[in-house]
Amino acid sequence: MMTARRCTTVVAAICLAVSMAASVLLLRHIDKIRPQATLEDVLYVSSPTMVKRASLGFDGLMACIYWTRTVQYFGHRHYDYAHTYNELAPLLEITTTLDPNMIPAYQFGASFLAPKPPTGAGQPQRAIQLMEYGIAHNPDNWHLYYDLGFVYYTELKDYHNAADAFERGSKVPDAHPFLRIMAAQMAVHTGDFTTARMMWSAAFESSHEFNIRQNAVEHLRAIRVDEDVTNLEQAVARFRERAGRAPASMPELAAAEHWGGVPVDPDGDAYRLTSDGRVEVENPDDFLFITKGTPPGYKAPMPKFHAHE
Amino acid sequence: MSPRILHIARNTFREAVRDRVLYNLIAFALLLSGAAIFVGQISIDIERLVVVNLGLTAVSLFGVVIAIFIGIGLVSKEIEKRTLYTVLSRPVRRWEFIVGKFFGLAGTLVVNTFFMAIGVFGALLYVAHKFSRPDALILVALYFIVLEFLIICSLALLFSSFSSPLLSAVFAFSLFVIGSFADDLRGFAAMAHGATRWFATGAAYLVPNFSALNVISAVAHEQPMGGQLILQNTLYALFYTAMALSGAVLIFERRNLK
Numbered sequence: 001m002m003t004a005r006r007c008t009t010v011v012a013a014i015c016l017a018v019s020m021a022a023s024v025l026l027l028r029h030i031d032k033i034r035p036q037a038t039l040e041d042v043l044y045v046s047s048p049t050m051v052k053r054a055s056l057g058f059d060g061l062m063a064c065i066y067w068t069r070t071v072q073y074f075g076h077r078h079y080d081y082a083h084t085y086n087e088l089a090p091l092l093e094i095t096t097t098l099d100p101n102m103i104p105a106y107q108f109g110a111s112f113l114a115p116k117p118p119t120g121a122g123q124p125q126r127a128i129q130l131m132e133y134g135i136a137h138n139p140d141n142w143h144l145y146y147d148l149g150f151v152y153y154t155e156l157k158d159y160h161n162a163a164d165a166f167e168r169g170s171k172v173p174d175a176h177p178f179l180r181i182m183a184a185q186m187a188v189h190t191g192d193f194t195t196a197r198m199m200w201s202a203a204f205e206s207s208h209e210f211n212i213r214q215n216a217v218e219h220l221r222a223i224r225v226d227e228d229v230t231n232l233e234q235a236v237a238r239f240r241e242r243a244g245r246a247p248a249s250m251p252e253l254a255a256a257e258h259w260g261g262v263p264v265d266p267d268g269d270a271y272r273l274t275s276d277g278r279v280e281v282e283n284p285d286d287f288l289f290i291t292k293g294t295p296p297g298y299k300a301p302m303p304k305f306h307a308h309e
Numbered sequence: 310m311s312p313r314i315l316h317i318a319r320n321t322f323r324e325a326v327r328d329r330v331l332y333n334l335i336a337f338a339l340l341l342s343g344a345a346i347f348v349g350q351i352s353i354d355i356e357r358l359v360v361v362n363l364g365l366t367a368v369s370l371f372g373v374v375i376a377i378f379i380g381i382g383l384v385s386k387e388i389e390k391r392t393l394y395t396v397l398s399r400p401v402r403r404w405e406f407i408v409g410k411f412f413g414l415a416g417t418l419v420v421n422t423f424f425m426a427i428g429v430f431g432a433l434l435y436v437a438h439k440f441s442r443p444d445a446l447i448l449v450a451l452y453f454i455v456l457e458f459l460i461i462c463s464l465a466l467l468f469s470s471f472s473s474p475l476l477s478a479v480f481a482f483s484l485f486v487i488g489s490f491a492d493d494l495r496g497f498a499a500m501a502h503g504a505t506r507w508f509a510t511g512a513a514y515l516v517p518n519f520s521a522l523n524v525i526s527a528v529a530h531e532q533p534m535g536g537q538l539i540l541q542n543t544l545y546a547l548f549y550t551a552m553a554l555s556g557a558v559l560i561f562e563r564r565n566l567k
Contacts, residue, residue: 056489057519058369060362060526068352101530104354209354 046090048097055098063099070095070105074112078119085121088112092130096137103141104209106134110147111215114155119289124155135168143206145169146179150199153186162186178202193227221266222289225281228263229293232271232279246277265293313401314409321413322420325379330417333371334424340367345432356436361447361529364429369454369525371425372418373485376458379417380465381477383410388566397566404558411466411554418458426451443531449539450528456546457522461485463553464517470561484516491518517549 045051055062070091077085092109096102112120113127131148138144149165152158163186170179178198185195197220204216235257239247247253250262250273262270269282271293281293325331341364348359384407387393396406426448433444464484468477487494491513498509522542524534 053490053493056486057523058362058366058525060358060529061366063526064348064352064355064359064362067355068348071352099526099530101526101532102355102358108353211353 046094048094051094052098059098063095063102063105066091066095066098067102067105070109070112074121081118083117085112085117085123088121089123089126089130096130096133100133100137103134103138103143106131106138106144107147107212110151111212114151116155124151127151127155140172142169142172142175142179145172146176146182146202146206149179149182149186150203153195153199159186176202176206193223193230196223218288222287222291224266225287225290226292228265228271229279229281229290232263233292236273236277236279240277246275247273249273311405313405314412317396317401317406317409318412318416321383321410322416325414325417328379330375330379331421331424333375334421334428337367337371337425338428341428341432342435345435357433358529360429360432360436362525364425364432365447365450365454365525365528368422368425368429368451369457369523372422372454372458373461375421376414376418376461377465377478377481377485380414380462381469381474381481383414383466384469384561385474385477393566403562407466407470407558407561408554411462414462414466415459418462419455422451422455422458446528446531446534449534450524452539453522453524453542456542457519459546459550460488460517460519460553463550463557467553467557467560470557471564485519488517488519489523490520491516492520518545522546 045054051062051066052059070088073087073091074085077088092105092113095105096109099105109130110127113130114120114122114124116122128148128151131144131151134141134144135148145165145168149162149169152162152165163183166179166183166186169175170183182195182198182202185198200216200219200223204213204220207213207216232253235253236247239253239256242256247256250270253273254260254262264270265281265287267283267286272280272282274280279293280295281287281290284290284294284298287293341360344363345356345360348356352359384393387396393406397403429447429451430440430444433447434440461481465477465481468480472480494509494513494516498506498513501509524538527534
């Protein structure tokens with residue numbers, strides 16, 4: 001026979017379990033009714049100074065929280081293929097005001113802000129402001145000058161300011177020697193593929209962060225494709241001049257150019273030749289950042305990274 | 310130190326342990342291990358920064374809460390339970406009672422901080438896989454946090470010596486918040502004119518300056534701490550604590566306990 005006390009314990013335990021399960025289920029239903037409620041793009045306090053004051057001196061921890069929030073915000077928007085990132089720059093501003101020495105916030109922040117949507121927020125000027133703020137507070141960190149020059153070069157094709165950023169960075173003690181080379185390259189801004197390859201190789205070599213390195217790998221793969229397609233299209237033009245028609249196939253073009261084989265992309269797939277003489281990659285979805293070799297009207301997919309070549 | 314002060318301090322420490330104050334270590338351990346494991350998955354490149362910032366902030370806030378909520382009851386609880394009369398009927402001076410209570414609470418917080426420090430270093434080892442030379446700076450930040458506790462303990466005792474526990478908690482917590490804004494207060498004083506300037510400057514120097522003792526962010530970025538700062542912060546904390554304790558003794562000596 002169960003005692004009264006034991007009976008109460010059993011009933012209370014069952015009530016607790018049932019109530020907990022019911023509340024979880026209800027909350028899931030409520031979330032379905034208002035799907036955006038928990039991820040609403042709201043900055044409750046938009047003033048960086050106010051957030052700093054409210055942190056009661058624990059601004060380092062607040063900066064970590066805001067940086068995590070920035071990463072989550074960017075990740076969600078990026079995943080949703082968003083074309084607007086309205087809160088990204090304010091979140092980065094708050095993060096770096098709370099902790100002006102938080103280097104990842106500048107480095108990743110610039111790479112979130114600068115590229116065109118959907119890869120980034122398409123705000124290169126805000127990225128430049130962020131980097132200049134970072135340099136003002138961390139003048140001895142050569143990576144920040146490098147990233148600033150990178151934004152000028154890749155997003156704005158502003159060779160003069162890119163050269164200036166690399167030049168300033170090269171004067172920082174213990175700066176990597178390639179900064180001086182980059183400054184010189186920018187000054188003459190010739191050989192775009194060579195320069196771009198050097199930039200992304202440097203980005204790969206100078207970072208231990210997985211995402212930065214994978215991003216660099218993707219760009220290096222894309223540069224190789226762009227360069228290959230450019231060279232192949234030149235070969236097609238030469239063939240057309242010689243034969244008065246476009247080559248019928250890639251093997252015909254390869255034989256005419258004495259290549260000893262059909263040219264392949266970084267994944268080992270042969271480049272395709274269309275009937276109108278255009279060169280395309282077999283799987284454009286595997287090369288996120290390519291600007292050439294895609295079918296007409298092609299739209300790039302979500303990023304997915306590959307192993308380093 | 311007089312053996313009577315030592316006895317009171319030891320009993321205060323035992324009482325705090327019996328009140329399960331050290332249970333906060335479990336919450337701290339869960340918080341830190343959770344952060345160490347999950348932050349790497351939801352953020353980028355700030356694992357060490359989070360462990361140091363979160364660890365030291367938690368040490369500081371947990372300690373401040375313990376200091377305030379235990380400190381405010383140290384005198385009033387003894388009066389309420391009438392154990393104070395038993396203590397004072399023995400050859401124990403009132404100032405010895407206050408000082409003993411202070412050392413007991415400070416000891417509790419030092420022991421608590423010691424275990425939390427082990428947790429911080431453990432989490433750091435988990436995320437970084439090894440210790441580096443700048444990690445020693447965390448000890449400086451922990452030392453400053455202990456100095457902060459000394460000031461708060463003495464303030465809680467000061468308020469406890471003349472006020473109710475609720476009001477003491479409000480006063481002590483308000484001073485903690487104001488003390489965190491001490492630098493701003495000094496900034497306001499510099500912008501003011503005439504009597505307001507004098508009043509604001511006086512207030513800025515009267516409230517404890519906790520911002521000078523908060524080096525968590527700097528330590529997280531491995532910025533070096535000068536010996537002068539350590540020395541002067543130590544002296545500042547000791548003088549301020551002595552000032553608040555003297556105030557508590559002065560009030561308690563004249564308090565009518567009948």
